[in-house]
Amino acid sequence: MSAAPTWDHPDPFTLPLRVDASCIDLMGHTNNVVYLKWLEDVAWAHSVALGLGPAQYAELGHGVVVRQHELTYLQATRLGEDLLLATWITGVDKLSLHRAFQFVRAADGATVFRGRTHYVCVDIEQGRVRRMPERFLQTYAPAVLKPA
Template sequence: MSADLPWDRPQPHTLDVVVSPEHIDLMRHTNNVVYLQWLEDVAWAHSAALGLGPAQYEALGHGMVVRQHELNYLQATRLGERLVLGTWLTGADKLTLQRHYQFIRTDDGQTVFRGRSEFVCVDIAQGRVRRMPPEFVQAYSGALVLDAR
């Protein structure tokens, strides 16, 4: 079903969610911080699908951490609505990784959110910026999708 949605780019990695009571704030829509959690959830799911989950980060002694987020809330989402969270890797070099996101409400096919994150590679033990290990370069570079927007 997610393949039939109006994605900004081809073949997103997707994750289905339902807006639950704990997501709702005083304004009776999904709280902004929930979208940030969803960014992390779909990014980790995509990274793990590429063979780089938390265990691999730990074993390699390196990880990707957020340097910057851009969040664009386009439409409110409400209790019980079903969403498909989509993400793509859109850029990478030896130190950084760019990821785009698009969240679509399945009932009407409307894009409710778009975002972008820039990640930087760090040495986990030292917390310092480092070049990506070859395993990161191979997995992430092989999954890049050209930015069609």
């Protein structure tokens, strides 16, 4: 039986996922580093859904890279559990993009993880921080979480 999640913010972008054997560590739960991969997976899925995927980043010669992660592990996740990975864009400006994340176990609706990531825009070729291309701003700004 699935329980409806209580989201931290309205209208999340979600990505369903089942914890598989490659995620499990010696402790019998999902290894902490796997959550970083899941952050990347749901962020990319959301960006692609908005119209900016790896091909568009390459075409524009710009991308975003992590400046800072804030990760809070609330409950262990285990082999075979179904999760919903959720993300929201919480801010965007000429140099930065900010995301919030919440991962929920489908069976009981429990929040198992929360995170925040600050990304900065870089010139892909030079690897230097640069202003976001106008297309980034036009795509990401409308998706920013509206204040309650």
